[in-house]
Amino acid sequence: MIIIENINYIGITVSDLDGSIKFYKDLFDFEVVDKLSSTGLAYMKMGDMIIALYEVEEYKNQDGSKVCLSFFVDEEDFDDALDEIEAAEIEIVHGPEHIRNGQTVVFLDPDGNQIELSYPKIV
Numbered sequence: 001m002i003i004i005e006n007i008n009y010i011g012i013t014v015s016d017l018d019g020s021i022k023f024y025k026d027l028f029d030f031e032v033v034d035k036l037s038s039t040g041l042a043y044m045k046m047g048d049m050i051i052a053l054y055e056v057e058e059y060k061n062q063d064g065s066k067v068c069l070s071f072f073v074d075e076e077d078f079d080d081a082l083d084e085i086e087a088a089e090i091e092i093v094h095g096p097e098h099i100r101n102g103q104t105v106v107f108l109d110p111d112g113n114q115i116e117l118s119y120p121k122i123v
Helices: 019-026 076-085
Strands: 010-014 031-036 041-046 049-055 068-072 090-099 104-108 114-119
Touching: 010 019, 019 031, 019 041, 019 049, 076 090, 076 104, 076 114
Parallel strands: 010 049, 068 114
Antiparallel strands: 031 041, 041 049, 090 104, 104 114
C-alpha cells in the first residue's frame, strides 16, 4: 500500500495561461508562487491549496465532462460568493441547488473547466 500524506497540487489544463491566472486571482485570490512561461506552467496558491495551470494551445474542456474543482465555502459566505459570480458575469451551469443540508453551484472557468462551490464539506 502507498501511504499518501496529502495532495501536493491539482493540475488543470488552460488555453491562455495569463488569462487563467487573472481569472483565479481575481475571483478566488489565488497568488502565483511560480510561473514558467517557457513551458506554459504556473503554480497558484491560496491557503493550503495549490493548483497548477498547464497551458495547451486551443484547449477547451469537452462538453459533458464531469471533471471539476470543488471548493468548500462556509455557509455564511455562499450567497456572497453567488453575488460575486453574477457580478463577474460568469455563467452558472448548475444550481444553486440544495444538497446534503447545504447548497452547491457549478460554473465554468474561461476554458470550460467546471468549478463547484458548496457546503457542507464531504467528510
